[in-house]
Amino acid sequence: MTGLRERQKADRNRRILEAASTLFGQMGYEAARIDTIAEVAEVSVGTLYNYFENKADLLLAIVSMEVEEVLAQGEVVVARPPETAIQAMSVLIRTYYDHSLVYLTKAMWRSAMAMTIQQPEAPFSRRYRELDAALAAQVCRLIATLQTRGDVRQGIGATALGEMAFNDLNALFTEFILDEDQPLAQLRARLDAHLSAFTTLIAT
Structure with missing residues (x-):
């Protein structure tokens, strides 16, 4: 079970980073919004903040x-x-x-x-x-x-x-x-x- 949780956590982390990378590239770092990154990564804003502060x-x-x-x-x-x-x-x-x-x-x-x-x-x-x-x-x-x-x-x-x-x-x-x-x-x-x-x- 621990291994599954770790894989799920790693998958969410990767999805968030890939979404941020894509949106920063498309919209610019300043224009990209946290809620949009969360949406593209298919996680809640709260979940995103569990991984990254800003x-x-x-x-x-x-x-x-x-x-x-x-x-x-x-x-x-x-x-x-x-x-x-x-x-x-x-x-x-x-x-x-x-x-x-x-x-x-x-x-x-x-x-x-x-x-x-x-x-x-x-x-x-x-x-x-x-x-x-x-x-x-x-x-x-x-x-x-x-x-x-x-x-x-x-x-x-x-x-x-x-x-x-x-x-x-x-x-x-x-x-x-x-x-x-x-x-x-x-x-x-x-x-x-x-x-x-x-x-x-x-x-x-």
Whole structure:
């Protein structure tokens, strides 16, 4: 019985998040209403509030779902990196980029980023920074793996290199999110150019 209740709870949670993701994307974060989200998710408003306190909680949960799925995919790359440093870095970061608009639109990302700037000490902002840190740590682990394999020069701190790479990919992603007309293909092309320069400096 406990297992059934947990599955039902997980199903309701997923339905709520999918409804919120759809409505935030269609109507905009500010315009979407909690009662409409509950209706689309086929739950009562009271049930929705049992799971999430407000729309900010919903948006954070969607961002978390997005990043957690990306991290799981990234672990496969870190465990078995492609043959060269540039290929490994490209596959990992493209995994981040290619998944970035599955649950969120550019406008939703902008809303999330704005909240972290406007309320830096809020729980939303702290969790957002934790997710960013987890992604940065994954990039650092990939570089450490490539060093161990002999594809990246020894004597350079893997953590420093990983943080530099993450900060750059994050800056490119932010520019992509801020420019509604920039296609994903352009983001990928800019990434390729940056990684070519970066890996030329660090590869053996």
